Amino acid sequence: MSEKRGFDEVAREALITLLENFWILREHDPEAYQIIRDRENALKDYVLDKLGYHLIVHRHFAKLEKIPAVPEAWMGIEHFQHPRDYALLCCVLAYLESITGYEQFLLSDLCSEVQALYPGELALDWRNYEHRKSLVRVLQFVTELKMLTVVDGELGTFGKNESSEVLYEVSVVSRYFMRSYPKDFFQFNSKEDILAAETFEGEDELLGARRRYRIYRQLLLSPSMYRSNSEDADFLYLRNYRARLQEDLERHTGLQLELYRNTALLIAPEPKSALTLFPNQKGISDIALQFGSALRQQLNEGHCKADSLGRVALTPLQFEQTVRHCKELYSYGWSKEFREGLIKHTADELLAFLMDWTFAQRSDEGDSIYFQPALGRLTGDYPQDYKNKQQTQADRDDGDWIREDNN
Numbered sequence: 333m334s335e336k337r338g339f340d341e342v343a344r345e346a347l348i349t350l351l352e353n354f355w356i357l358r359e360h361d362p363e364a365y366q367i368i369r370d371r372e373n374a375l376k377d378y379v380l381d382k383l384g385y386h387l388i389v390h391r392h393f394a395k396l397e398k399i400p401a402v403p404e405a406w407m408g409i410e411h412f413q414h415p416r417d418y419a420l421l422c423c424v425l426a427y428l429e430s431i432t433g434y435e436q437f438l439l440s441d442l443c444s445e446v447q448a449l450y451p452g453e454l455a456l457d458w459r460n461y462e463h464r465k466s467l468v469r470v471l472q473f474v475t476e477l478k479m480l481t482v483v484d485g486e487l488g489t490f491g492k493n494e495s496s497e498v499l500y501e502v503s504v505v506s507r508y509f510m511r512s513y514p515k516d517f518f519q520f521n522s523k524e525d526i527l528a529a530e531t532f533e534g535e536d537e538l539l540g541a542r543r544r545y546r547i548y549r550q551l552l553l554s555p556s557m558y559r560s561n562s563e564d565a566d567f568l569y570l571r572n573y574r575a576r577l578q579e580d581l582e583r584h585t586g587l588q589l590e591l592y593r594n595t596a597l598l599i600a601p602e603p604k605s606a607l608t609l610f611p612n613q614k615g616i617s618d619i620a621l622q623f624g625s626a627l628r629q630q631l632n633e634g635h636c637k638a639d640s641l642g643r644v645a646l647t648p649l650q651f652e653q654t655v656r657h658c659k660e661l662y663s664y665g666w667s668k669e670f671r672e673g674l675i676k677h678t679a680d681e682l683l684a685f686l687m688d689w690t691f692a693q694r695s696d697e698g699d700s701i702y703f704q705p706a707l708g709r710l711t712g713d714y715p716q717d718y719k720n721k722q723q724t725q726a727d728r729d730d731g732d733w734i735r736e737d738n739n
Contacts, residue, residue, distance in 0.1 A: 338374060339371075339374045339375075339378060339583075339584060340371075340374075342367055342370075342371060343371040343374050343375060343378075343584075344583075344584060344585060344586055345367070345606070346364070346367050346368045346371050346375060347375060347378070347379070347584060347585060348585060348586070348604070348606050348607060349364055349367075349368070349606055350368065350375070350379075350387070350394065350395075350396040351396065351398070351552060351553075352606055352607060352608060354395070354477060355393045355394065355395035355477075355505070355508075356368060356393060356394045356395070357392065357393050357478055357505060358391070358392050358393060358394075359392070359478075360478060365393070365394055368389060368394040369389055369394065372387070372389050375387055378584060379396060382544065382545075382548045382580070382584075383545055383548045383549055383552070384399075384541065384545035384549075385397055385398065385399070388508075390508065392504055392505055393505050393508065395508065397511045398553065399527065399549070400527075400549060400550075400553055400554075401545075401546040401547075401549040401550040401553070401554075402550065402554075403523060403527070404554065404690065405687070405688075406687070406688040406689075406690070407553075409421075409473060411469055411472065411473060412469060412470075412473070413466075413469065414462075414466060416463070416466045417466050417469050417470055419450065419451060419452070420446060420450070420466050420467055420470045421470045421473070421474075423445075423446040423449040423450055424442065424446060424470055424471070424474060425506075425509060425510065426449055427442055427445045427446060427449065428474075428479065428480075428502055428506045428507070429507065431502045431506075432502070433502060433503065433504030433506075433507075434501060434502065434503070434504065435501070435502050436483060436499060436500065436501045436502075437499075437500055437502070438497060438498070438499060438500075439471075439485070439487075439490060439496070439497055439498040439499075439500065440497060442500075443458055443467070443494075446467070458494040459494055461491070464490055464491050464494060465491050467490070468487055468488070468490060468491045471487055472487065474506070474509075475487075477509070478503055478505065479502070479503050479505060479506035479509060480500045480501070480502060480503065480506070481500065481501045481503065482498060482499070482500060483499040483500060483501050484498070484499040485497055485498035485499055486498065513526070513529060514529050515529065543565070543566060543569055546566065547566055547569060547570065547577075550566075551581070551589070551596065551597070551598055552585070552598070554690060555597065555610065555689045555690045555691075555706070556595055556596070556597045556690050556691075556704065556706040557595070557596040557597065558594060558595055558641070558642075558690075558704060558705070558706070559593070559594045559595070559641060559642075560641075561641075562640070567596070570591055570596055571591070574589070574591055577589055581598065585598070586600070586601075586604070587599065587600055588600075588601055590709070592642075592705065592709075593642065593705075594641050594642035594705045595642065595704070595705045595706045595709070597706055597709070610689055610710075611710075611712070614685075615666060615667040615669070615670060616670070616681055616682060616685045617685070618662075618665070618666070618712060619655075619658060619662075619666065619670065619678065619682055620682060620685055620686060620689075620691070620710070620712075621710055621711060621712025622658045622661070622662050622712055622713070623654065623655065623658055623682060623686075623707075624707050624708065624710040624711045624712065625711040625712060625713060626654050626657055626658050626661075627644060627654065627703060627707065627708075628708055628711060630654070631644060631708075636650075638705070641705070642704070642705030642708070643702040643703060643704055643705065644702070644703045644708075645695075645700045645701070645702050645703075646700070646701050646703065647699065647700060647701075648699075648701060651679060651683065651701050652675060652676065652679045655675060655678055655679045655682060656675050659675065659678065662713075662714065665714050665718065683701065686703070686707070690704060690706070691703065691704050691706055691707040691710075692704065692707070
């Protein structure tokens with residue numbers, strides 16, 4: 333049984349680990365698991381009080397049951413590409429329910445069972461390349477989560493040939509992937525019903541608890557929280573309890589709350605390897621910062637304006653032109669993919685990246701792109717010594733071309 337401890341620096345790091353990972357497996361990360369186990373009581377009390385979450389500490393794993401305040405597109409499984417992938421995941425999980433821990437099975441057996449379980453009018457056909465690739469993505473996902481272990485064979489060959497065989501072993505944690513629900517899953521009619529199916533300790537604090545949970549979840553799970561209208565009650569709560577929230581979040585997560593007229597977000601004062609942070613090491617994040625600078629300049633010069641919610645709307649053509657302007661200014665520091673690639677490719681990659689980070693969204697009609705106020709918080713440029721170095725290299729390259737032409 334865990335010893336009763338307060339919420340200290342170690343508990344803070346444990347909370348970040350739980351927020352950033354689907355689960356912590358004792359077999360694969362015993363040190364992190366033991367820290368969570370040692371601080372179990374303090375962690376359970378905090379996440380239940382502030383987020384309405386339940387922390388499960390099992391003898392094989394620790395898992396924080398994370399439920400979003402608002403489901404967003406980026407919360408999907410990153411490598412899944414088609415709704416069929418999610419349907420297949422459910423079928424695979426149903427199949428694994430019938431297998432005891434550490435039992436082995438063949439891929440061909442799973443394929444037969446999944447075909448029988450698969451819903452919908454169109455049946456699965458493993459001769460279809462796209463169907464096989466969907467199953468490959470699903471099995472790669474459950475293997476990465478350590479629910480399955482490859483004993484023999486290679487899954488990649490199944491993508492090329494439906495008769496390929498792989499031997500798997502089931503982990504005991506596979507049964508704990510799905511979270512428990514307060515009633516039978518078939519009694520829910522929509523995702524809103526699922527999100528609303530949470531219990532509260534007392535009716536008197538129902539509204540206050542719901543709002544607190546929603547705000548903490550949005551701040552801790554999403555890159556930014558935006559004001560939805562002039563009467564947004566959640567933003568009023570943020571303003572009224574700003575000092576208390578700042579103190580609480582910094583003490584328990586090490587993150588700092590920034591609150592503006594239309595945006596609230598948490599920032600890390602120092603880079604932390606355990607956190608998913610913006611900007612990251614991808615080249616597209618550099619371009620995102622440069623785009624933020626260009627958009628701010630356009631706003632200051634009156635070429636565009638922000639609406640009442642702080643959003644700046646551009647047409648797809650205006651967005652592409654702004655990306656072209658960034659390329660003219662900064663491409664000397666871009667990776668080869670973006671430096672030599674088509675503007676449309678860079679614009680598409682940038683927009684997908686900004687949407688994943690909730691910095692942009694398309695209008696319902698698709699004729700406008702709204703850039704959220706959090707993007708105005710971010711700007712970037714290259715250091716002067718880097719610019720000088722790149723310009724010197726460019727001059728040398730020009731000289732080489734001149735000498736070649738003269739010869």
